[in-house]
Amino acid sequence: MDSDRYIMKIDINAFDPDVTFDCGQCFRWDKIDEGIWKGIALGRSLEVKKDGDWLCISGAEKAMEPKLRKYFDLDRDYKPVLEALSADPVLKKAIKFAPGIRILRQEPWETLCSFIISQNNNIPRIKGIVSRLCENFGDKIGENEYSFPEASRLAPLNEEDLAPLRSGFRARYILDAARRVVSGEIDFDALTYIPLADARKILMKIKGVGPKVADCVLLFGCGRLDAFPIDVWVKRVLARFYPDGFPEEFAKYGGIAQQFLFHYARCCPDSGF
DNA sequence: AGCCAGGACAAGT
């Protein structure tokens, strides 16, 4: 166990697990104790604990560090970004409320599948469906832990096979997405660098993928920080605070801004929502 | 009990 336990240095007051894992961008992380989070990512069962300006991670060997740094977005300097966004009074409050939010770079297929499941659904139930998806079709990687099933594992299935998930009308969407990924129609690498509008268009050919889900995939799965998912909460924020549109000057990091606003509106008692 | 959920779709203006 010692061989797969190590620590990584992070910026002081930067990455905050409590908000990063609990701000609605991921569905496979759970708080198991004060300051300790357990989650499954990159095919591993991980445990994360912040200790000052160090992040302690167990469950992965040292060679995994580059991938983990990318997953947790630890090598991006958020300071100048958040300072720039703070020029806006609403964003300033949102960032002050939870400055340690970081945009995870999750696995694209898992992100696509998870956010298809998320539509017209609440976060606790999304987590339940994703959990059942992994238990039923993922690989056993621990005592009671399962990896996220590959698209190729789901593509041959039919709707009845997915009945145990109790995902409702979303089952056929999951299958359509899996098949398009397996066929090569969806190329996640290309989605990271082609024009944003083109990337959205490609994703939206999948049944059950509209503008919101497409933007979530591009932001959380492809690292497109200019993607700006608009859900019911963000819609409320925009209507109240930005009736003339979201400031164009922030578009480059709109995804980051969006995530702070989403969490602020949902979780801050003083946000007015 | 009833409203709502990190929406999308199809049918209707």
Place this chain on the structure above:
DNA sequence: ACTTGTCATGGC
């Protein structure tokens, strides 16, 4: 191009 009813399930 914009609006509306519907979709399956269950959290609160």
